[in-house]
Each structure stands twice: as C-alpha cells, then as structure tokens.
Amino acid sequence: MNIKKYSVALLLAGTAITMTGLPMGMISGTSSLAAADSAKKADINPSSIVDEVLWVVGDEPILKSEVEVMKLQGEAEGVQWKGNPETTILEQIAVQKLFLHQAALDSIEVTETEVSQGVEQQINYWISLPQIGSKEKLEQYQRKSLAQIRQDLRDDFRNRQLVQRMQESLVSDVKVSPAEVREYFKKLPVDSIPMIPTTVEVQIITQTPRVEQEEVNRIKTQLREYTDRVTKGETSFEALARFYSEDPGSARLGGELGYMGRGMLDPAFAAAAFNLTDPKRLSKVVESEFGYHIIQLIDRRGDKINCRHILLKPKVSEESVVAAKERLDSIGNDIKAGKFTFDEAAGYLSDDKDTKNNHGLMANSSANSRTSKFNMKDLPTEIARAVEGMQVGDVSEPFQMVNAKGKTVCAIVKLKSRVDEHRATITEDFQEMKNIVTAQRRQEIIHDWVVKKVKETYVRMNPRYRNGDFEYEGWVR
Template sequence: MPLTTNNLKFTIKPKALYVLTFLFAVASTSVAQEIIDETKPEVSKDTVTDSGATKIDGVAAVVGDYIVLDSDIDKTMLQLKDQGASMANFDRCQLFGKLLEDKLYAHHAIQDSIDVNDAEIRSRVDQQINQFLQQTNGSMEELLEFYRKDDEVSFREEMFEINKSNMLATEMKKKIIDEVEVTPEEVRQFFNKIPKEERPTFGTELKVAQIVIEPKVSDEEVQRVIDRLNEFKQQVEEEGKSFTSRAVLYTEDGGSKKTGGLYTLDRSKPRMVKEFREVAFSLQEGQISEPFKTDYGYHIIYLEKIRGQEYDVRHILLMPKVSEKEIEEAKKELEKVRELIVSGDMTFAEAAKEFSDEKETKFQGGQLINPQTQDYNFELTKMDPELYGQIQELENNEISPVITDQDRTGAIKFKLVTVTDRTDEHVADYARDYLKIKELALNEKRLKAIEDWQEEKIDETYIKISSAYRNCDFKSNWLKK
C-alpha cells in the first residue's frame, strides 16, 4: 500500500532501496556466484567495462565460503540498465552491499544445513534459458557469445550455481522472519509512536464482488479425455512405451512439457494443488495413477522415484474442450442472472450463492479476497490492471455487463462484477485500518530481526573487503569497524 506521508521513518526504508531490492532479484540471474578457493589469487580474469575497455577482474570481497568479483557488480549494473532502471536511485556501493548480503545469507544457509531441491533448480535453469533464447531467436550460439561462455554445459553449470545460491539466500531470509509475529499490543504501540502529522495516508479502496459462470463440458468430452489417458497408461504398462515421451508429445501442461511432465514434490513443502499431491503421495515407485481431475483438467501421474521426503513424478494433463454451443449457453445464462439482479428479484450476493461456479467466492456473496492483504479491500492504485479495467466506470452496487474472461488454464468463462463498497483516501485510523497497520508493524519487526541477524552473523563470519570498496558508506558493518 503506498504511503503518502513524507517521513514514516519507523516503518519504511528509502524508496531507492526497495527499488534496488526488486530489480536486483531479477538481475541476479546473471551474476556469478563462486565458492572461494583459498589458493585462488586476488586477480582472476578479464572483464569488459561499459566503455569497451578491458580491465583485470579482481576479488571485491570474501564472505564466508563465497567471493564477490568486481565483474559481479558490473554485470548487475548492466542488467539494471538493460531493464530501464535509473541508476540515480542507487550507486555501486549499494549494489555491492546487496551482493554481500546475499552471500552472507547463502553462506549461513549452508552452515544451518538448509537444503534446496536440485531438480527444482535445474527446472528453473531450463525455464530461464528458454526465456533467454527467445531474445536470440533460439540461437544458443548468440546466447553463449552474449554471456561470454564457451559452451552450453559451462553456461548451465554457472546458471545452476547462481540459482542455487539465490535459493539458499531466499530460504535463509525466510527462516529468519518466519517466526516473527506481532501482538495486538505491539500494533497499538507501533501506531501510537508515529506522530500524527507523519501517519500514513491510505489510498482509495474498493470491495469487489463477482459472479462467474463457466461453459459446461459435455459428459462425452470428459469421457474422451479419460479414455485417452487410460490409453497412455496402457501403452506404458502393457506395451513398454515411454511415459516421458507420451508427456512430451501429449501433455497440455506447458510448464513441464519439455521436461517430460517432471515435477519434484516435497511432503514438507506443499506444491501443486491438493488433489495432485494426494494422488502422487499415494503411489508406489513405478506406479501410474488412474485418471483424476483437478481445476486444471484431467491427469495421470507416474511416480518415478522416492528420495526421502521428495517424490519425482511425471504427469500428463489433458483439458476437456468446450464447444461453441456450450460457450454461448453459458453467456446467455449469465445474462439472465444479470436481469434477475437488475430487476430486484435477487440480490447480487443471493445470485452469487445460487449461480456462480467460482467456489472461492460464491458463499461470500461473490466477494473477492485481496491476495496481498487477505481481506476484501483492494487499493485502487495497486489493483490488478485487468480487474481495474472492469470496474473503473462502475458506481457503487452498479452491475457490469457480461464480461468475457479466461481462467488460469486459458479456458473461456463469463462474469459479472460490482463494487460493493468504496472508501476514499484517508489518513490511517487505528480501528478502521487495523490490518494494514498490523502489516506495517510486522514489516518493521521483520526488518529489525534481519538487521539483528546480519549484525550477529557479520561479526562471526570471515569477511574481507577489497581496499577499493573501503570508502563505501555501508548500511551494515561489513568493514567491522
């Protein structure tokens, strides 16, 4: 939520640091991450500057088991510039400090035996390289030349280490703040210590409700999909065909198609929808499930390997198709529902409960839940652009025309939307805005937990900063003064 106060020093870091954190998370996919070799000299390799001149690439810092090279900072700056970021918001020292933080997190994640999933990392690398290849029209040679790599294997190895280090850092930060909570009394004290003239201003907020009707798939089409999946199952079990090949050829899950439907599930870390997990965890190694349904369509799962808590599974997803006739019938049905509401024969909430196909909202009168705040309020300036476009012209309780939309699988659906309440921009009020104030208080406490952790770990970790960066005004005590 944007704050239009001039100085909320109790809760908010300077805007530039937030921008830096966000952009750095994107840019870090191209920054080298290396485990330090005690025999490695201070000077390691050449790099190219913005001007095209070649300079010797030196070690900028050592943090525990990791090193930061001068080129790491250069690459980060170039990535940010390529993404259109204004370098006026942060300087080289700030970028360097962020690199030091990430190395500190990654180092102590290893010390704390925090584990990350290698299969998930490789899958992420595959996705990233595929995205990169789109920028070079599919040319791996151009991609390797751009990143100055001799071959695809070494490029993938570096990308793997980059992602592994980033994931370790993320898991370490998550561990630090996971158990941080605030009590109602802490929220009250937090709010009261903010001077009245410095209290945040919250923007205009709306409550939005919707009724969704999805075209019904015919029983014949569902049976066709189930029969097809059973055919794949039979081909593998009785004819010795490859499940992986069937997935590559036929699955409609774009995220796993190129990897043969592969996912790694962890019993301790919920991933995928509930129905998928339940079926996967009920299988024995080498077993193929019966066809089953999720919100995405119909699946069969092959359990390839169990490794402790981790399950390597492959799946094939098929999505039943709806006919033009079924699409038109769904639209006409929703138009009739709209007439009932506009005529006063039903309230919007009553119609949502009776007609809506959206399970998450129908029993709450169609009210949408804000995924960021977990309440019913949507701040106008932070609303999803698509949703904003659908409600921006509506007055309170006005019903939209029938809107054609798509679900997360790309299937067509129809909906009505309405604004059920509107709160204008206002200065924070403790009773009215308790949940937002609680979130600000929690963020402040989390920042303090991270600062305390950094202070403690910097003190006990071997850190060496190159003389070229000793004049930086670091936020944290990297120089151990």
C-alpha cells in the same frame, strides 16, 4: 575450467581471471585499465582477462561479471540505485551470500518443482508484457534461446527463495501488541503517517464454458495413447511429459511433482495417485479441476508420495464462451431488475467453489492476514479492469478470464465497497498500521543479524571500495 570452482582460498579481491580460469595474482589498480596494465607488466595478454574478483565474502568470491549482470537487469527494470551503483550492488550480493551460507547451515531447501514453477511464472510474466508479447520476442530481447533463459533463471530464483526463507526463519516469532502499534504512530508527525492506497471489496459470479464431449474424448484418447506407448516400452513417461504436459511447472522435470501429501493435491488426483503401487503401471485417465491426467508412481515416504503426471486441458470453443457470457448477462439483468440479489445468485448460480459459499466475496490471499480487501494492484488483471470505473453497488458486464487453476471462465463482478486513498487512522486502518510496525521490527532484526554476521565473516575487498557508502557497518576492516 569453471572460474567458480577453483579454490577460493587462493582468490583475493582484485585478482584478475584469465581465459585459462586461473588467478593471475593481485591487481591493486582502481579500474579495469589498471588490471589490464598489471597484466601487461606480467607479460599476459590483457584481452585474456575475462573477469575480476572484486570482493571475497567468507569463501565466496564476488565477480565483476555478477555486478555487471545485476546492473543491466536493474537498468532494464528501471531500478534507481543509491549512490555508486557498483558499490550498492556489491553490498547487495555480499548480503545475499551471507544469507545463502546460513541457509545451507540451517538445511533450508527449495524443491526442483518450486524452482521450475517460479521460472515458468517469470517467463510467462515477461511474455505478457506489451513490449514483448511472445516467446520469440522474449528470445530476441534477451538475446538467448528460451532454454538458456530458463537455465539462467534457475539459480537466481533458487537463491532468492533461499534468502527469503532464511529471512522468514529469523523473524517468524516477531509479534507486536496493539499498545505498541498505538505508541509507534502516536510519536509520528502527521505528515509521516503512511497513506493507505485505494482498497476495494469485490463479489464474483463465474460460469465455466461447457467443454464439448468430442473435445473431452479427444483428450482422453490422447492420454490413453501415451499410456500405451509407455507400457509397450516405445518411450518413457518423462519424455512424453516434457513434450506434451500442459503443467509448465512439472513438464520440465518430466512430470515429476516431488513428495506431497494428500492435502496438497486435488482430491480426485490424490485418490488415483495414492492407489498406485507399481511404478510400471500407470493410472487410468483422471479428471481434476485442472484438466485430465495420467499418473505414474515414483516413490512413497510415509504419508507422502512422489509421482509424475501428464496434464492435458480441453480447449473451450468460442461458441461455449459466448453461451456462458449470455447466461451471465441474463443473471446480471435479473439482479439489476431486483428479481434476486447478487449474494443469492452467487450462492445458487456461481461455479466458483472458493467464493459461492461466501456470497461471492473474493478473499485476498496475497495479504498478510486473511481479508476481503484488495489493493487494485492485487486483483487479477481482468477483474481490476472491470472494477476500475465502477461505483459501489454496480454490477459489471460479463467478461472472460483465466482463473487461478488455469481454466477459462466467464464472470460478472459487483463492487461491494471502495475506500479511496487516505492517511492511515488507528480506528479504520489498524491492521494495515500493525503490518507496518511488524514489518519495521522484522527489518530491524534482519539488519542487526547482517551487522553481526558481517563482523563474524571473513571479508576481503579491492582497495578501491574501502571508502564506499555502505548500508551495513563492518565491511571495511
């Protein structure tokens, strides 16, 4: 029996859980030793105790194992807990459960596609860390198979997304006026005014290495073979997508993308997908900005469709990369020689559709408002590395990178502006200061919501936590 599936109405804080998955009864001790002692008195083998309910919030138990897992994760990531780590973690989990309960009531959802993409991004980030570097080392570090790691991450990612969206729904209407921003910072002591980190503006010119026609033909032939195998009934589209698709977010779901409108898809992909009418007939090979696809219709709902796809990306040869860098080196030398400006070269010679019509100026999509200014940490790694030692006006040497669409490109960049770290001023940093005040207002609203929710929610805790130092009032009744 799964220990999380029995009636939580029977679970009181302090209940020990045996190997059978059934609650043993109240254990009021102050440690796991007390739990074992109570088990002994009840003629139950202490070694059979596999978990313990520490708190109950609403109808949700918080298990000792949950706290231990979160503590281990925090230690691995260098988290510094305030006060007693166990108490702090318990409160964090309890607050999360409040948000998750409200998200369910408000019908807030996270799609399977979003979950899969988030999990793959997390795994890829871990693999990119110098101390890991490969899937095999990640499995060794986590002491789990990659499949187990993915499964463990799914619920965690889904819950974090639900909590985030629930919080966003609570503060979506928060706005602050310029007068409120000025008043807030007017009252702050000088040494409390925040420091603004170094920000830069960067222009970019890219060249996409040419893919050999033989490689394109190989990809298309492979996709046509997949189509034949599905049409002949030798295998399913889902199985092929899981094994061969190079879209990590959807491959795990058998290539399924979820319901999407035309505007959410690459134009060429959307044109082919929306022309499909029969789930038994697959699209022809479609080229998009991401690579080459075949598509299968699943369902239509109004102006949205749900479809599966298999994506294959042509491999770029080293010779093509070298040729692209040589073209950029020549462009960079002509800019330095004054034959034309970086702005002009970006408009006429760059392959980057997102920046070429804006003189190559990069836009910061991670900022709260659309801006061209980046903190160094928000720049793509390869660009940040190139910019690090540059002076304003400098043009970099060519370098290779993977763009936001997952394609290999070569680039040169120009450092357009740089503002070193400084204490915020209302004239120079108004937007940043407005963001600080807005964030504080949002935090106040979320804090007040949690306090109110705690008072309305049934909470039962093991007595040993009653004297804990909590951020939110009302837990102890």
